[in-house]
Amino acid sequence: MPSSEQPSSPGLKPFVAILRREFAGYFRTPLAYVFLAVFNAFAVSLAFFVGGLYESRVASLDRFFLYLPWLWAFLAPAAGARLWAEERRQGTIELLLTWPITVWQAALGKFLAAWLFLACALLMTLPIALTVGYLGDPDWGVIASGYVGSLLCAGACLGIAAIASALTRSQVIAFVTGFLACFVLVLVGYGVFDDLLTGLLGPAAVDEFRRLGLWRNLEPFTLGLIDARPTAYFLTVAFAGLGLSTIIVERR
């Protein structure tokens, strides 16, 4: 047996171990590849066929970015469903919580691994940007800020998905509730609830309410603006979701 000498401070090792295991976990099943393929197919289709990226004859990706929240609403809960639900189902949560790490280390490792997976999905859409670059002369700064905004938006959806996953042992239930919550946040930005709210609270409230949606916060990024307010919005949703899901796991 190895000696019973314990390192007094294992440092970042446990955190890195969690991050690596979780990230690799996505690619252990064919599901990850299916999701990446579906994401890419839809991202391209929405941009070109629904958004009319090609017909617009403008070398810009804003039409591509503005449809992405719909896809995140679907893919982020799909990637986030397993975060805790799978640990509960397999019973491995009991190991995780009795190994020498804090729940916060485990939660952060898991969350960042899922975010990294979504970043991979986003990275796979780079050929769209290259296509636009080949056909025209886009503003690369604007495209870069669009990618930053989309990544932040994905994190926000993942925060919500993490809460859904912490509440159940069923990945299906985690996915469906996470999807519905994200879906509502997309709709808020599209002004679906405007008529209802104008009647209840007046027109001034409507605009404020829209700011709570994903879409409205992504818009400045697609124009090349990395503003503090939408950045803070996405990060707040992401980390509030992470924090709340961790507290749920801790308290259970």
Added chain:
Amino acid sequence: MPLIEAKNLSKSYGAIRAVHAVSFSVDRGEVVGFLGPNGAGKSTTMKMLTGHLRADEGTAVIAGFDIADQSVQAKQHLGYSPEGAPAYGEMTVREFLRFAADLRGLADPAESVRKTLELCRLGEVAAQTIDTLSKGYRMRVGFAQAVIHDPAVLILDEPTDGLDPNQKFEVRRILKEMAARKAVIVSTHILEEVGELCTRVIVIAKGEVRCDESRDQFLARGSDLNAVFRQLTA
């Protein structure tokens, strides 16, 4: 200093009192058989000892560290295999043990994995995913992750459950080999295990300690252990 101390542990689930004011301590070299009928509070007590469940009242101290206040230090000295030996089924045995070694920040994780595979006789299935293993191997994987860091405290929830006689013999052999250097708690409802494995017996029923004595004292209660057990847990 005892390596395991349960101090007045209590836990309720709603109106149901699962564990009530359980106290005991375990020294190095002791193998405590934790006996009791199903639902007696054995697993709940173990979950509180290992920090998986927060006690409503009382606390546990592992190797001198409070499981609630100094949980990371306490858990470094603790090896725990929960009931049913859960593991990440999609990983291979080697990957899983390597993960456990990395997560514990062991100095030479590859060497720890190699030695543990050897000790638990898991060498021939090291490259198989855990989902494809038989129950006997799965239980041994659960045991392996609990001893990979050679902990001072070992807590095993029904480690021989569902094993055939040969496999049970094997688990007991490994346990006996390492018991002298550790404080061990083994829950079981197989009474014969007491005589073969344990140095001490704690019987728990309806969430309370009904008896806490040496193996010889326990065995002296009567020749029919089943009758003794029924009487103690009634």
